[in-house]
Amino acid sequence: MLFNKGINNVTNKTKKLFNTAYNMAKRANNKTNSDDKLISICRKSVLYALALGVVTVLTYGTFSCADLRFGSEAIVNGQTVAFVNDVDEFEETLYHATQFANAISDQHLEFKVTYMPRVIHAKKITPRDEILQNIYSQCNGMVPGYALYVEGELVAAAPNKEVADDALNQLKTQYIDGTIENLTVSFDKEVDVKEEYVPAQMIMSADSIAAVLTGDMSHYGYYKVKKGDKLQKIANKLGLSEGSLQAFADRDLYTGMILPYQHKETILQVKAEYTQTASISIPYETKRISNSNLKKGLSRVETKGADGEKLVTFKTVLINGVETKKEVVNEKVITAAKDEVIQIGGGKANGKTILASAEGSTGYFLWPNRGKISSRFGIRSRDNHKGIDIAAPVGSAVYASDGGVVTFAGWNDGGYGYMVILDHGNGYVTYYAHCNKVLINEGDTVSQGQVIAEVGNTGISTGPHLHFEVRHNGTPVNPLNYMDE
Numbered sequence: 001m002l003f004n005k006g007i008n009n010v011t012n013k014t015k016k017l018f019n020t021a022y023n024m025a026k027r028a029n030n031k032t033n034s035d036d037k038l039i040s041i042c043r044k045s046v047l048y049a050l051a052l053g054v055v056t057v058l059t060y061g062t063f064s065c066a067d068l069r070f071g072s073e074a075i076v077n078g079q080t081v082a083f084v085n086d087v088d089e090f091e092e093t094l095y096h097a098t099q100f101a102n103a104i105s106d107q108h109l110e111f112k113v114t115y116m117p118r119v120i121h122a123k124k125i126t127p128r129d130e131i132l133q134n135i136y137s138q139c140n141g142m143v144p145g146y147a148l149y150v151e152g153e154l155v156a157a158a159p160n161k162e163v164a165d166d167a168l169n170q171l172k173t174q175y176i177d178g179t180i181e182n183l184t185v186s187f188d189k190e191v192d193v194k195e196e197y198v199p200a201q202m203i204m205s206a207d208s209i210a211a212v213l214t215g216d217m218s219h220y221g222y223y224k225v226k227k228g229d230k231l232q233k234i235a236n237k238l239g240l241s242e243g244s245l246q247a248f249a250d251r252d253l254y255t256g257m258i259l260p261y262q263h264k265e266t267i268l269q270v271k272a273e274y275t276q277t278a279s280i281s282i283p284y285e286t287k288r289i290s291n292s293n294l295k296k297g298l299s300r301v302e303t304k305g306a307d308g309e310k311l312v313t314f315k316t317v318l319i320n321g322v323e324t325k326k327e328v329v330n331e332k333v334i335t336a337a338k339d340e341v342i343q344i345g346g347g348k349a350n351g352k353t354i355l356a357s358a359e360g361s362t363g364y365f366l367w368p369n370r371g372k373i374s375s376r377f378g379i380r381s382r383d384n385h386k387g388i389d390i391a392a393p394v395g396s397a398v399y400a401s402d403g404g405v406v407t408f409a410g411w412n413d414g415g416y417g418y419m420v421i422l423d424h425g426n427g428y429v430t431y432y433a434h435c436n437k438v439l440i441n442e443g444d445t446v447s448q449g450q451v452i453a454e455v456g457n458t459g460i461s462t463g464p465h466l467h468f469e470v471r472h473n474g475t476p477v478n479p480l481n482y483m484d485e
Helices: 004-031 035-065 087-105 130-134 161-173 208-213 231-238 242-248
Strands: 066-078 079-084 112-121 142-150 152-159 186-189 190-197 216-224 259-268 269-281 288-290 299-303 308-319 320-333 340-345 372-377 389-392 398-399 405-410 416-427 426-438 451-455 465-472 475-477
Touching: 066 087, 066 130, 066 405, 079 087, 087 130, 130 190, 142 161, 142 208, 152 161, 152 208, 161 186, 161 208, 161 259, 208 242, 231 242, 242 259, 259 288, 269 320, 405 426, 416 451
Parallel strands: 288 340
Antiparallel strands: 066 079, 066 112, 142 152, 142 190, 186 269, 216 259, 269 308, 299 340, 308 320, 372 389, 389 465, 398 451, 405 416, 416 426, 426 451, 426 465, 465 475
């Protein structure tokens, strides 16, 4: 800006001088007895003005077209370390370099700096990183080497590039599995290796560098408590374990409170990624339709279901050998699933329904056996009956009142004898007790109307019957509220 202002001033003065000389010459020519000397002076003034204008234009054009600028050559301890156009920025860089070098060498270093004015091409201005290296080359305790940076932070140094590469390869090699196709191994953070001056005490062997890179680094910070904050909520927000804030476990938090914390994380971890394509079964869906011509409590398969097949491509990510992410990146249906259609006798048992959601559940209950009720739900003379008793001959079939997952199948020591428990989802489960024989296993998925046991007289029982319970969120409820009588 100053340069442009100066050019404008010179140009304006040139114009003024030219106009003055021209007017003087014109007046002189109008006189009959003109002074030849005066005319000569005027002519010279015009020539000088024109020459000065040309020089001004040429100078400005040269600087503009050649991208030149006024700057300085920075000389430190007699050696040129930089060409700069901002001395203040250079002084700041020199200050930081001095502080770092003093800390590394454990001594007080001083640099003698002089500046020489220079006209500098823009491309010749020295970058900050190069300035630092030129300064470090004059520092005791700094030696040529290969610096390893993780996310821009210097963490280790090697005497040569081979050692640096060996250290990084050591970390990767242990997680390379030749049995996995499409496996790529990299790091979870950006790693750079740069040839530059480094602190002599940071020069290490490949094994030592690998040990440093797999170690922990501490990060310190502060958190200002907000209204409604709890320790676990704060820890989750900061990505910390709750133990990191354990010192505040016995203290009452208040809005505005400052919590200092320390967070440790591994400097560098190995990330392995691969994709795999597998054939996956597509489970068929079951559709149930009401058939008033079919006896209630019975069901009939109208159309047999069949699973489909699809090819699914998964992308798996492992950090230090531990799977941390698996996602579907593509899938293609080979064979569509075929729905199973089941006819249900009598419809939805007087419309009494529940919102069951387990696999195979219909959302309503059917009678597990068609015997007669011998004991109802609720208070009895000797106890509080948690279900209903259905009298039936030993060996008669016990049906799953609705589809679900078997969570218990076997002997119960609490008086139920042989028993089955089905989980129908949404907090609903059913109990089938005092059985003579159990016909399914824990973990099985059963369908509504499937035979799961035989009526018996086991456990604390006064005769052959099926004890049937419906529980919602662990609390026994009256089964007759969900079935017709």
